[in-house]
Amino acid sequence: MSTAARDRTGLGRVARGGALNMAGAAGGALLNLGLVVAITRGFSPDTAGVLFAATSVFLIGSAVAGLGTPSGLVYFLSRMQARGTGHAAARVLRTALGPAVAASLGAAAAMAVLADDLAGLIGEPDAATYLRLLAVFLPFAVVTEAALAATRAYHVMRAGVLLDKLGRPLGQLALVCTAAATGSAGLLAVAWAGPYLPAAVLAWWWMRRVVGAHRPEAPPGPAVLPVSPGSPGTAGAGEPSDGAGEQVSPRAFWAFSLPRSAAGIAQLGIQRAGVVFTAALAGAAEAAVFTAASRFPVVGQFAAQALQFAAEPRLAELLAAGDRRGASTLFRASTAWLICLTWPLFLPAMVYAPLLMELFGPDYAAGSRALVVVCLAQLLASGLGMGDLVLTMTGRTRSNLVNNLLALAADVALCLLLVPAAGASGAAAAWAGAIAVRKSLPLVQLVRSPGIHPFDRRWALATGSCLVWFGAVPALSAAALGTGPGSLAAALAAGSAGFAATLWLLRGPLELDLLLRRGGAPVGAAG
Template identity: 40%
Template sequence: MVVTRAVPPGDAGAFFAVTALALMASGIAKLDAGNGLVYFVARAKTYDYLGISGYIRAALVPCVVASCLAAALLHAKLGPVAALLPVMVACDVLLAATRGFGSMRPTVLVDGVLVPFAQLVLVAAVCAAGAVSWLPLAWGAPYAPALVVAWTALRGRVPRTPYLPGTVRDLWRYTAPRSVAGAIQAVFQRLDIVIVALLAGPAQAAVYTAATRFKVVGQLVGQGLAQAVQPRLVTALAAGERARAAELYQAATAWLVLLTWPVWLAYAALAPWLLRLFGPSYGSAAPVALVLAGTMMVATACGMVDVVLTSAGHTGRSLLNLVAAITCTVALDVALIPAHGAFGAVLGWSGGVLVKNLLPLWQLHRRYGLHPFGRHTLPALRGSAATWRTAAKQSVPATEPPHGVRP
């Protein structure tokens, strides 16, 4: 919102394209080693974390090397942000290792507080100074202190243990399919912004980014639940406790619905007004918001289905699902964006999200009999409906404001 109101749509779209490209590059360079670490650290608890320091080194070194290569290749496009790619990647891997030890606090502190708050302050300062060319660096700079915090948080948790033969092989045998899947996931999350900028221009990319910015709310809730539940799912499925795994999956889905459906319903109802907060030219993106809200409600009803699939060890199947999803998205984007701009992009994104969630949902039900609905579902839906009714009464004015007065 700070960027869209401070700079013209063309400059805002160019900035969003750079940050999207940086996040795509770092997502690919992470090689999904973080999830591999969570898997092995959580399982190693049974053996007093024997050899766990070797797993951390085996995950961290290839990711740093990959991110340095990405920085060299993308320096012309990213400018000074390229130098921060290894920092972003190392920070993510180290935070994942702390979650494997069962601690959510470092992730919350760094990803939930430090980085976004510092980004907001620095970006706002650059916008106030009128130095548009410094926006990407202001966005990327907070990852440097975040890496220091992540390293400090992990250092006190890793016991000194001897290196176990086969550590690298075991880690990457499990993680390799997820590395490809993680790269595709990183592309899937941000590719639409880049495609809109290429096919419809930076101004449409700015409109699309603003209209879809609210999907971060649902993604953060889902990410937080997944990070908290994943180690427990791995343990339950490894021990053959299918009932326990089903309980965790269904409880997490109920919380996901309860926390996010009121947001999507409210966004769909208030989109024309909310989008104008980004600037007068962004109000036309209301149809994009409606498609986004409906799609995210379906996706959250499926729960963290891909996390359950990979926790059961099916990383290869997860990879194929992601390939199908991104293929659907790119095909629809290329067909629809030239004629429909941002609206065509959200339709392509919606098709990919539905494929990404419904395919693993069917696979889990067929193989394990797992599904996201259980005894928690109806109470969560009732709570979601009650929250929405309360929010609607408090949010929507009883009368229209006078002409020329913004609500």
């Protein structure tokens, strides 16, 4: 593809925004991994398991209270920018943020009042105190996520990197280490959730600054009437659309956002249900083992989220302009980039799973099988790309909701079947099954409708390179040198050197050279 064509598609902007997010994601992943290590090494497995179960409830509650506003803000604000109607952004922000803040206050009150019942439901009565403390900070988590989503709609990635990827987890790590040093398990919940408060204040300020800087003056003449779902421009039958008007009606906004909210809750349920079910069916210690096993793949998930945050507004703009070819190109290129970012993490982790699990302490070594299964699931998720995001940006949030509900149902059913017998390994297998459902269904729907899929030459080059340098090389190193730290270091050194050389040779076909270009969209636009 020519440079001009790639600039029109926005690959350069997405690549640079993804690189910035990736840098933040790498730091954030290390901080979050350090946070889990600090908890597991500073407190007993039972205490760690109780906290992990309580924070899972907190995150599910914040997803419920968010009402899908982050996705809605990115979708509508990006489309309005593409159509030159950005002067109406304030109306969209009022439509979104008022109900979200009210819902978060209600959810926080319900969480505090029902703390004993929720603790009993997850099988950990000691979690009630944690839940009451966490409830205080739930509205700040909702505000932070919504405000940062609004900045992403304008391709401003610095706010999310500095506040969400680095600032908040750094604060959490510092406070948790302080609690561990003092031996006070009672401070754990406040240490984990406290940084959401300053993050919310700064995110709100940054959102107002970005929106104000990008708001054009309203054009003269009468405003176009608000558009409701089903009007011209819908992306699919029965799906909401903002049409081509200057304003977005509350009905149109919530017709898009509420199904996305329910899908996000289901998706978070897939991520966290294993912890809750393992705590309830196999005990807090097994829940802590499963949580620890899932931390290494979370590094890859942060990388995927980094690229998704950069691609999301551009996909909305391309689809708003009817450029399905450009959206397909972005989908395929981003899938290859995602594989190059994440498979080098998952493949060696499978080979050296026992060694990595020992980082959390001797009680966690038995979780190596769970780590292998979770890594396999993440290989599949990365290899199939961001089909769920593409489906959402076409406006088909109801289809996305159905997909996530089916995946959650699979996760729950498999947890009930496998966790009582296999503990953490059973929860990992259930998670893998849910991911297979959630990632494969959007591809079937996209192929049948817009004809978009992630597979092309770039996909083959990315997977082949990763399998050679981070699959075969670590396997050979483990066979020759064992699975100790020296063997892992040698495998990573050889694999990284070979992979870097391969990516340099393939930078054109993989379109990684866009990271080095300053043409097209300005580099600062991604920041």
